[in-house]
Amino acid sequence: MSARHLVPAAVLTAGLLLTSCGSEQPDVTIGLITKQEANPYWVTMREVAEQTAAEENVELLTATGTSDVDVDSQVEALREMTAQGADGILIAPTDSTALVPAIEEAREAGVTVIAVDTPTEPESAVDAVFATDNHEAGELVGAYARAKAEELGLEPRIAILDLAPGISSGEQRRAGFLEGFGIEEDDPRISGSLDTEGDRELGETAMRDLLAQDPGINVVYAVNEPAALGAVAALEEVGRDQDDVLLVTVDGGCEAIKDAVRPGAIDATAQQFPENMAREGVTALAEHARGGAAPSGFLNTGVVLITGNPAPGIESRDVAFGVRNCWGD
């Protein structure tokens, strides 16, 4: 080949190579509907979904509500995504029952729907649920609290900071905690139990009230980290030494792990992984849209006990693991 022909040939080859390197148009559209963006948990879920969608060459539609109870925004988003031709939708329902009709509408239009983080009631309203096993999360911290109490020689006097009546994730965590600790609902070692709605201020108020009833409380279970951080504030207020009280909770956010688990104010937390819900959800929907198996049943997206102070016989990871895998700043 002469030099005269070499240059056009090289340009053509380079062009072909560039074309082959370029990404193809996405052939699959997936929607993600979260509860709100004020909580970094949902931000992490969206970011990982976007990253996975890019890797899977999938078009991702995203929408979010204004709060944890914003049903209307989610209903609207479901309808819009269905109209835009989404092959599948991941939704974290703000209300397990109120969203069921809109979800069924989408499924009737041929959209595969996976509930992430929070199951629907009934669970069969969606094709699959990808979420933390909340019972397991509660059980992990319950078993830890029991082992630690025994190690420290404590006579347990337990305070329970619950979510709210009728919310399945809170009920499952509570049941898991009791089972892990090895006690029943009516056990006399339970000093008291109050609802916090998973809110920091309500958690602080509830803890203050429980301490007023029984100043000798030495084991605290909080349904989530905001409630636990409220409990920490109430315990500090009455001058309780963090070494005298075992405080366990569930979540795995960066704020609680860095500011409370690391210094020992929270003894242990069961870390859940929103990134697994997003990644596994997007992958499953993309595979199904391309002819793979339909997602079904329940996928446990993992839960790991994080503590800086391990208990004998209880499997856990250190705080560094928690920091590496937490969400938020």
Add this chain to the structure above:
Amino acid sequence: MGLPWDSSQPTPSSGGPLVSATPTTESQESAAPRRPRLVERELLVPFIVVVACFAAWGVAANLTDVLVGVFRTIFDMSNLQSSVVQSAYYGAYFLLALPAAFINSRFGFKAGMLTGLGLAAVGGILFLPASQMLVYEAFLVALFVLAAGLSILETSANPLILAMGSEATATRRLNLAQAFNPVGANIGVLLGAMLILPGLTSEAAKTIMSAEELRASQEADLFLVLRPYLCIAAVLIILWLLLAFRKMPELPGEQAVLAESATPGAASGGVAGRLWRNRRYRYGVIAQFFNVAAQTCVWTFTIIYALDVVGVSTSAAGWYLQASLILFLLARFAMVYLLGIFRPARLLLLMAAFGVICCLVAMFSLNMIGLIAVVAISASLSLMFPTIYGLALEGLGEDAKFGAAGLVMAILGGAILPLVQGAVMDAVGDTAFGFVVPAVCLAVVAAYAVFELRDRPHRPAVPETAGEAAS
């Protein structure tokens, strides 16, 4: 910059030609009818090949700093276990320094270069079976072989550069070659930050994987490690071929440099005892040991600090090590200026104290400020090796040639202290607290500087050796 020492300083094999060559040649230069060339024309290709070697070992050395955190994730190991990577690497450098000198003196620098390049390439290729075996120890063997080769390569390349032309231009030639080492070091970290760290399977994803999926993810992650090392091996093989099949013209300065190199070994018996009885030299070696240790510890655990303490994402963590290396490089230039103002021992004391403060900030400020402090430690480290080197050898006369070997072999600190830091981190369960180890190391350096200031209170600024080295 790839390794903790500034290798523009004489290595064990190269003895002390740099220091003695420069002053005599400048007077000759002014009287000479023709300005001597930096490199003779017929030696240009071998010169470029040798310069490329300077970059190559910079790449390999600093890619190793990235590997500690990478292996910890892939094999789910403790900090102590993963820091054995540095022991394998720096241990090989230490163990091979003297055999390398022997190869050079017995067979010449070209043979030394070829042996080093060949062995290092074999080390790079050994990553291939290691990544298929999925066994950590196999990677340690590969790293040890790679570092052994690079140790021989480095020990041969420094004096070879000196011998590749007129004695009058030896220092300039070596400085030019050395300039490519930090370039390689930065490329090494860049390779890790771009090709390995962002692609690693997340720990969260592993929590829900089956045994088969975990194995598949381990294979995929180790493939990421394999790629840059195979690239390094390929480059080393090309360099080997370029050197092996090119007839090397007679080197103008080889015999002189070899003769200089041979001197320390021949005189070693009495000189070693004499040197060890010299308090200044002995403390200098100890300070150098702890300086190299501090540097290796800090660079080994920078990424791990970013991940464990601050929660920086895996894909972003490598950039903080990159920032450390760039700061180290920039600070070196600043130190050259400051050495003209301050006495070297005083500046050493200031920078060591600054390093200790940075370590303390890193230990107790568990956030981005702590991470910035970790990066800032590199500024304090930048002047230490050449300054300690210059101070410890000052006034030793002929014994300086052998004394230089002892100072370079203080690299052993880089093989041992990262293990101590890893063990402290594991024992206390606190990554940040591990920075007490480099803090203590830098405090020892500060103590040495105080000793120097008291022992020689009227010493002027800018010792010749330190000034040259820092440049």
